[in-house]
Amino acid sequence: MSTATARTDAEHRSEPVSGPHTPWTHAVRTAVLAAVAVCVVLLAFAWPSVTAKVQNLPVAAIGTAEQIAQITSKAPDGALNVRTAASRDEAVDLIRHREVYGAIVLGSAPEILVASAGSPVASQALTQMGAQMQSQIQSQAIAALQAALKQAAAAAQQAAAGGQAPSSAKAPQSSQTPPQAIPTVTVTDVVPLSPDDPRGTGLAVAGLPLAMGGMIGGVLISLLVSGTWRRLGAILAYGVLAGLGLAGILQGWFHILQGDFSANASAIGLGVVATAAIIVSLNALIGRAGIALGAVITLFVGNPLSSLTQPKEFLPAPWGDLGQWLVPGASGTLLRDLSYFPDAATAFPWLVLAGWAVLGAVLIAVGHFRNEPAVADV
Structure with missing residues (x-):
């Protein structure tokens, strides 16, 4: 083999091999979908604040x-x-x-x-x-x-005119x-806020990390745990640990939550279990797309309609009432009642959270055959 030929072969071997270019239609379609997605995110979080007004x-x-x-x-x-x-x-x-x-x-x-x-x-x-x-x-x-x-x-003028x-x-x-x-x-x-949260901002913003916490647990369990019973056990264990940890931060450290610690930890844990069960069950039913769908239901629909920052009556009907049937709204209402309104009826939010958790468990069992195991059963 000549020197020139060897040099040419070496140059060819050192050149990176590039695949076919993405079609322009696919690139434009991706850009359109991304633009639509960011607009939906903006609407989901800004719409309740923009449309809310003092009413009813x-x-x-x-x-x-x-x-x-x-x-x-x-x-x-x-x-x-x-x-x-x-x-x-x-x-x-x-x-x-x-x-x-x-x-x-x-x-x-x-x-x-x-x-x-x-x-x-x-x-x-x-x-x-x-x-x-x-x-x-x-x-x-x-x-x-x-x-x-x-x-x-x-009277004085009348008396003066009469000469008296x-x-x-x-x-x-x-x-x-x-x-x-x-x-x-x-x-x-009559029912003031905690001195450590005089404006109520802590209790209001706590809804987002609670929703995110349930989503994170649901995503990790969906990807790393296989088997119906193992997934259910992981969700339950995650709810117990997350409930204790988050309640410890919100009540023991920040003093945002008031009342009985065990009740607050149970409410947080049940909310986390319900959210994680939604994510895992949808993943079991329709695959990886179920994770995105669960995030939409929890973060982009449930959280904006949760009425954590304003009365549910201020939202256009029927969105305020609908938000109380979703996990973020039920969790926020339950934590507020447990902290400051011990006389209020709390059966409804407890039942809503339990209902989502049970529904998720049933759907996990129904759709267990959908996903390939992420890790081998032992």
Whole structure:
């Protein structure tokens, strides 16, 4: 073999071998799908905040029918869903059972009852209503004082025109009565947030890592564990460990959660089990695409509709109620109730989480034959 030939062969061997180029149609289609995906992600997380408004907020009202009608007429149309209460104690009881977000006490001692632990957004809206009530009371007091002064001036002018000095006996009754103090609208936080989380941001943002935690466990178990019983056992063990660990961080370290530690850990663990079961079951049914579908259901649908940052009534119907049937919404509501509303009924969120967990377990058993084992059974 000549030197030139050997050099040519060596050059050919050193040159990288390139495969066929991707067709332009495939490249453009990929770019379009990526653009659609990022738009969907933006819509999923921004849509609830953009479309939410103060509407149908359940509140209690204590006062006469005329007083309640006067107050509700000042609120924007559809902003309040008023429920009458016989007394302040009854209104407080309704708040503690999470049947209303707050209460309006009318009469000689006006008061606004709020529960910042239930929803800081609702609490802020009711506090602003209290400021409007105070402004209205002051306006009415000023108008009454001006009317009294006009009446006194008219009486004095009439007496002067008749050539008589206005006597104290003929003076208006209002001039003889000492002016009364203008009532002050007080705002009382019946169920306040923890001092370590005064704005409620910790409890609100905790929903995302809880959802992500369930997804991470579901993905790892789907890829690394084979066998129906082994997957179910791994999901259960992951839920117990994740519940204890996350509750330890949120309650023992950050002091975001309140109440009984074991109850909070159980709620977190059941939520993690439910999310992981969704991921693993969909993977068992339709393969790797099930992991992406589970992420969409949990992260891009369930989390934005969870109403962790605002009352579910503020979302357009029926999305607020639908969010409570999904794992992130049920988990967030349950943790809020366990931490701050021990009198509230918690059967519904417990049943929702248990239902998703059982459904996932059944689907894992049904679709166990779909995936090839990731690791050999031993």
